[in-house]
Amino acid sequence: MAGLSFAAPVSATPGTQALIGEVYGGGGNTGATLTSDFIELTNVGATAAGLDGWSVQYLTTSPGSGSKWQVTPLSGAIAPGGRYLVAEAAGAGGTVPLPTADATGGIAMAAGSGTVALVRTTTVLTCLTAADCAADPSIADLVGYGSAAVRETAPAPAASNTTSVSRTGADTDDNSADFTAGVPTPTNGKGETAGGATPPTQAHIHDIQGTTRISPLKGRKVAGVTGIVTALRTFGSSRGFWMTDPRPDNDPRTSEGLFVFTGATTPKVSVGDAITASGLVSEYYQDDPNNSVHQSTTELTNPEWTVDSSGNPLPAPAVIAPDTVPDALAPQPGGNIEGLPLEPARYALDFWEAHEGEEVTIGDARVVGPTTAYGELYVTTKPDQRATGRGGTVYLGYDQANTGVLKVESLIPFAQRPFPAADTGDTLAGITTGPVEYDRYGGYTLMAAVLGEVKSGGIRREVTRRQRPDELAVATYNVENLSFMDDQDKFDRLAHGIVGNLASPDIVTLEEIQDNNGATGKGDGVVAADQTLQRFVDAIAAAGGPRYSWREIDPQDLTDGGQPGGNIRVGFLFNPARVSFVDRPGGDATTAVSVVRDHGRVHLSVSPGRVDPGNEAWTDSRKPLAGEFVFHGRRVFVIANHFNSKGGDQPVHGRYQPPTRSSEVQREKQAHVLRGFVDQLLAADRDANVVVAGDLNDYQFSPAVLALTERGALTDLIATLPPSERYSYVYEGNSQVLDHILVSAAPRRVDYDVVHINAEFADQASDHDPQIVRFRPGH
Known part of the structure; x- marks a missing residue:
């Protein structure tokens, strides 16, 4: 097989010889290297593709009724397999000019998103939707990138001031599959590139990988790259193969492996092939490379290769x-x-x-x-x-x-x-x-x-013991976006967890209860969750549990975060045969609960009531819900919580070390607000039975949780377990704590259990494990 030559294949049945090959709208912008925007065309045919009377046209990302396409006329032809460079608007930034363009226009394209069409005439297009443009026979090719409304099937990735979108080789009429974001590579009809024609750099894989995370050859064309094909990715939109050089250097810092990216096209190589490849060295980020907090993957893009021999042994892993x-x-x-x-x-x-x-x-x-x-x-x-x-x-x-x-x-x-x-x-x-x-x-x-x-390792879902007659059992359970719209199976499985695994607690604080139409009703004003909760308590009763009652407060629409339209909230289930709920009217989404001392007795001003719901700490987050219960004549205050999520934090494995945990700031504010309310309760009655429960979205060692436990006002029960048992959630292979039950000093004979029924299993009713505390209320 020596000497056979392959390039990354194009579509077997392209719609036209001339296609849009690359689009770049960041020229001259801040941080850009190139001074101008450009559109590059390519010819996938075997004969010259004439462009006389043709044009490229540009449309804004979200066109309205008054939007107009901008036009740059074309002339001449594209040689078979050749390129054609259209220079567009220049900016004040950048340092490197484009090579001599084959056509020049003045369109100022957006860097991140927009639509470019290759048109068989110079007549201004009138279509403003993807469907209308697909029906226009004058359009030879079209690419929408970023969040473009006009595109083929789905848009190509977003570009930026330093990245373009370029065709991966295929023409499947799906921009998302046919284009990838990467370093701009403007090339004109003569093969000249930015800064002049530069011959490819002869390189080994370890030269490409280098001794840091970023290739020293990033953005450069390389050739003579040899190695053995070790693995293929033959499905998805990021296909390609890995190759390894069997002749490594002596530097342990330099990898001898490299991914060769062929886009949506399955590569025509086999494991064991010895190949010699050329292409463009790129650093691929799975999001905007200018703002990414993640690491990159060094890749060879726009590849061509020859198969030198087949059936070779693979380098030892x-x-x-x-x-x-x-x-x-x-x-x-x-x-x-x-x-x-x-x-x-x-x-x-x-x-x-x-x-x-x-x-x-x-x-x-x-x-x-x-x-x-x-x-x-x-x-x-x-x-x-x-x-x-x-x-x-x-x-x-x-x-x-x-x-x-x-x-x-x-x-x-x-x-x-x-x-x-x-x-x-x-x-x-x-x-x-x-x-x-x-x-x-x-x-x-x-x-x-x-x-x-x-x-199989044989783990089983845990079952906790039933509370004794004189013990109050309080559990917390994040039921993962439970909505009336969910299948009955989810309700039944969650109900079985309440009855069979948690032994029917007297009180359950629930997190992530959605409104009656869930995330399907964004901005429709529906905030009630009575149908969701009724269906849940019905499922619990059908599973053999008690007929629970519930209390909650509907949030204002679209104010408490979570899935858009779901209006998640916290709430209480309670077994009225075992515990009484003290209803004090007046609680709503905006009314703050307060502590009232009346004739030596402490109670809540409203029950249920939200804790300081107008405080900026709760912006786009769930507000804590306080409830007043009576068990065997003793008053118990339970506060249900769901602090803001960790969304926006930098990853532990990312390119910034140590990672910034930006979401901690709001959770710490939330903890201080909540702690302030608990302090009011304990100042009014130092022997008050207080239970703080819920998904605090943070670890037992975090600033937020430590703010709740400082000076000993509350005990975080997860911290009382042996270290190897401190978890209720599994994320990226780490068993960790997000859910907590904290108690004041008054409860006696406290018995606490994390009941592992979800987080460790592939088959989950929720992604959280519930927790339960059993105790005898004091005084």
Whole structure:
């Protein structure tokens, strides 16, 4: 097979010889290198493509009835396989001019999103919707990028001041599949590029990968890149193959593996092929590279290659043993680590980056994060690292990263072998081998070309004991966006958890109860959740539990965060045969509950009542709900909570170290507001029975939770468990705490339990485990 030559294939049946090849609207903007916008055309045919009388036209992202296409006339022709460069508006920024353009216009295109059409006439287009433009026979090709309303099927990725969108080789009439964002590469009909014609750099893979996270050859064309094909990705919109140089250098910092990106086109190579490749070196981010907090993947894009021989043995993969990956996570410079020299013997993130694109192998790895809906699971390569009693890996501090955790996905098409369902504590038995790739969701990932078999670890869903007659049982449960619109199966499974696993608590604080039409009714004014709650209590009764009553307060529409339109809120279920709810009228979405001392007795001004709902700490977040209960003649104050989420925080495995946890600021404010209300209760009655429960969206060691427990006013019960049991949620393979029950000093004989029924299992009713506390109220 030596000497056979392949390029990344184009569509088998393209609509025209001339296609839009690249679009860049950031020229001359802040941070840009190029001084001008451009549109590049390409000819995929075997003969010259004439352009006389044709034009390229541009339309804004969200056209209205008064929007107009802007036109640049074309002339001449594109040689077979050639390029044609159309220069558009120049800006004040940038330092590098375009090569001599084949046509020139003055359209100032938006950097992030817009629509470009290649038109067979110079007549201004009139279509303003995707459907109308698809029906216009004068349009030869069209690309909408970013959030463009006019596009083929779905828009191409967003571009920026430093990135363009370029065709990956295919023409499937789906812009999202046919284009990718990357470094602008303007090329004219003579083959000249920005800054003049530059011959490709002859390079080995380790030259491309370099000794930092960013390739020293980023944005440059390379040639003579040799290696053995080790794995293929043959499905999805990010297809391609990995190659490894079997002749490594002596520098442990430089990876010998590289991903060759072919877009939506399946590459025509086989594992074991020895190839020589050329292309453009790119750093691929899964979001806007200018604002990304994630790491990049070094890739070879716009590739061409020759197959020199086939059936070659693969380079030996790196074997990952328990002591292979360093215990320290990453350097902590207080900023971006991309430019720092890699130290793979010292830091885990550096170790994986130094093996990016290379094959690694693991054997008999314990599953620490169950299979997700996205076909992925998490294992640990360090089985003794902070192990839980049920097979997970517990997260106990910002400075205690679990560097053994590794995500596993599969390169085997699911039609050929479905991704296995695994629970925490199972074993991925046998050998799992594949290249390493960075993913913004979960960090470094083993893309398995060889996938082990799942062997059950035997964990079962826990069942807590029933409360004694003189014990009050209070539970908390995040029911994950429960809406009246959900299937009955979800209600039934959650109900079974309440009855069968939690033994029918007397009081349950619920989080993520949605309104009656859930997220389907964004902005429709529907905020009531009575149908959702009625269906839930009916399911509990049908499961053999008590006929619960409920209390909640409807939020104002679209003010409390969560899924848009869902209007999630917290609420109470209670068993009226065991406990009484003290109803005090007047509580609504905006009325604040206060503490009232009357004839030596303390009570709430309204019950249920929201805690300081107008405070800016609760902006776009759930407001705590206080309720007054009576059990065996003793008053108990329960406060249900759901603090703001961690959305917006920088990832633990990202390019900024240490990561910024920006969402902590609001949660700490929320904790201080809540603590202030608890302090009012305890100031009025130091022996008050106070239970603070719910999804605080933070760890037991976080500033928010510590603000609730400082000076001993409240005890966080999760912190009373052995360290290996401190978790109620599993995220990216880490068993961790988000849910809490805190109690004041008055409750006696406190017995607390986290009941593991969801988070460790691939089959979940919710992504949270419930918790329960049993106690005898004081005084």
